[in-house]
Amino acid sequence: MHAAGQVVLAVDVMGSDRGAVEVLEGIYCFFKHLRCCSIRIIAIGDREILDPIVNGRRFAKFRHLLTIFHASEVIAMDESPTKAIRQKKDASMVRAIELVQKGEADAVLSCGNTGALVSLGTIRLRPMTHLERPALGAVIPALDSQFVLLDVGANPSPTVRQLVQNALLGSHYCRTAMGLHVPRVGLLSIGTEEGKGNELVQGAHESLKALDGIIRYIGLIEGFQLFSGEVDVVICDGFVGNVLLKAIEGIACKLKIYLKKEMLKNFLRILGCFFLSRAIRNISGKLNTRQYGGAPLLGLSRPVFKAHGSSDRVAIEHAIMIAARLAGGEISHHLEMDIARAEEILTRSERI
Amino acid sequence: MHAAGQVVLAVDVMGSDRGAVEVLEGIYCFFKHLRCCSIRIIAIGDREILDPIVNGRRFAKFRHLLTIFHASEVIAMDESPTKAIRQKKDASMVRAIELVQKGEADAVLSCGNTGALVSLGTIRLRPMTHLERPALGAVIPALDSQFVLLDVGANPSPTVRQLVQNALLGSHYCRTAMGLHVPRVGLLSIGTEEGKGNELVQGAHESLKALDGIIRYIGLIEGFQLFSGEVDVVICDGFVGNVLLKAIEGIACKLKIYLKKEMLKNFLRILGCFFLSRAIRNISGKLNTRQYGGAPLLGLSRPVFKAHGSSDRVAIEHAIMIAARLAGGEISHHLEMDIARAEEILTRSERI
Secondary structure, eight states: OTTTTOEEEEESSSSSSTTHHHHHHHHHHHHOOOOOOOOOEEEEEEEHHHHHHSSSTTGGGGGGEEEEEEEOOOOOOOOHHHHHHHHOTBOOOOOOHHHHHTTTTTTEEEEEHHHHHHHHHIIIOOTTTOOOOOEEEEEEESOOOEEEEEEESSSSSSSHHHHHHHHHHHHHHHHHHHHHOOOOOEESSSSSSOOOOOOHHHHHHHHHHHTTTTTEEEEEHHHHHHHHOSSEEEEEEHHHHHHHHHHHHHHHHHHHEEEEEEETTTTTHHHHHHHTHHHHHHHHHTTEEEEEGGEEETTTOOOOEOOOOOOOOHHHHHHHHHHHHHHHHHHHHHHHHHHHHHHHHHTTHHHO | OOOOEEEEEEOSSSSOOHHHHHHHHHHHHHHOOOOOEEEEEEEEEOOOHHHHHHHHHGGGGGGGGEEEEEEEBOOOOTTTHHHHHHHOTTTTHHHHHHHHHHOOEEEEEOOSSSHHHHHIIIIIBBBBBTTOEEEEEEEEEEEEEEEEEEEEEOOOOOHHHHHHHHHHHHHHHHHHOOOOOSOEEEEEOSOSSSSSSHHHHHHHHHHTTBBTTTTTTEEEEEEETTTOOOOOOOOOOOHHHHHHHHHHHHHHHHHHHHHHHHHHHHHHHHHHHHHTTHHHHHHHHHTGGHHHOOEEEETTTSSSSEEEETTOOOHHHHHHHHHHHHHSOHHHHHHHHHHHHHHHHHHHHTTT
């Protein structure tokens, strides 16, 4: 449907906590900073809200790169995913996924209900060959480094095989979206000695050791190693990952408020802040999760990208950028080959 | 054995990463700041190392409150707990637990191998009546509040019943050691809607709701709520708790280094720090895990307190203070009654 060489993104603009206008502003920022015309966006949502903005003067320069696709319904954040998918056939998220399913778009971006996006993506776009379940990843800033954590909620109780496949997904994402050549993969546990952790971790540890050559497995890691810069991809079950992701966000948010309160308490301190303004800007930037505020749903035949419900325009711009990079790459072909190789090795070694 | 009204603590001084001298310094600080003679300490370790220090001038004033108990062996941090317990009959940790078992001391404090302490405590001091497994708790600072997290590693794969019993243990610890009258108990999950999380959490959630009147259960909580000050006791399995505890410590440590580096980069910034010195002291104090650097092993017939392996003298002093408070309280009697009541309710409602 779309011109050769051009990447088309389906952006669900309705599910955001901040409203459709903020997502449109993110799209505007993306186009403004984009230096090529190789990316086109289909914004899916209520035409009555979107048209007046998109047809205004600001969007005029990018109007040929933006299409509006009408959808009359929205899946709310607190709705039951299964019920919503069954009942809301014309929801913006459903339509966005359908566009990719039909080949009219290459990737999906949504700020909406995570559960619904995971279910819809899995049902409509199907996991890759040999892959049992998709995984939700998150890029976590660690001050002077960053790491991909997965799964962060798509699969709270995975099997050993699914955990091992997640290592391949994470490793691949790290290469494609973050440009790391040989990402270091670690398996999160509660002690690095052999035999520690639970059954799931022990099983996955044995299997991952056999995958040398496909991924760079550095072994079991503990919670305090997450922020030491020694690992690029951290594998864990969706329960642990989700708790950890939200706890880290909670700490960053709380810390920012606390630091601000302490530093602006009186005139002397405000004066001190003046001399430290550059340092404060840097620190504040590091505690800002906006630029990382997205989670790729990995392992589907086409890329699906979940942005935070509370994403502002800057976060949306970053999310679109990453989704476009994923959609443009040859991600699925290489990954499918790796998964097949891993499957072969694991079956041969009878470890699973 | 000990005079009526006097609390006796058995302190294993050998297992620390910083060496026995640092633990003795902690004991010295404790006595120096103590205003009564109601607490006596038995320091267990190698007499050759301990005697010269304890018999020196500094300890003279407190010598009547301190006894040395010789133990020729030490269980190392990286030793296999089961193997160490079997082979090292004269280890300082073994002797410390034995003193409590024989009634010669009221509580144990050790910085040594956590696994060995949990196993030894469970085998020698036995869990309370009706309690299936002890739990390791940790007090986590949340800047302007704090919460008890349990279990942080004693039981990585608990049953629903064990998770529910941990709620009673945590609630009780919060009352006794932290002085909170009606602690708010939350169950850690990955979404607060009913039906979210894994099977374990769903089962425990139903049971905890039935325990109204024994504990104040506020329901399921998510990672970002940990640091919002809305919960005093956080219940989770030992795998999640251990990962979380170590991740939080990792973040605090990394952040401290990063803030220092950013703020002392040039002369102007150092000048800024001068005006902000009070704020920096406060922030640094909040990021300091030393005063919380301990974990009570809850649910045994007598209190066992695990201090961090890397605890310095200040941390040891705090740990002794808490262990003494636990040993002096009527903790086990009330707790055993609560556990029995909970057992009755849960059996009646056939929820477990």
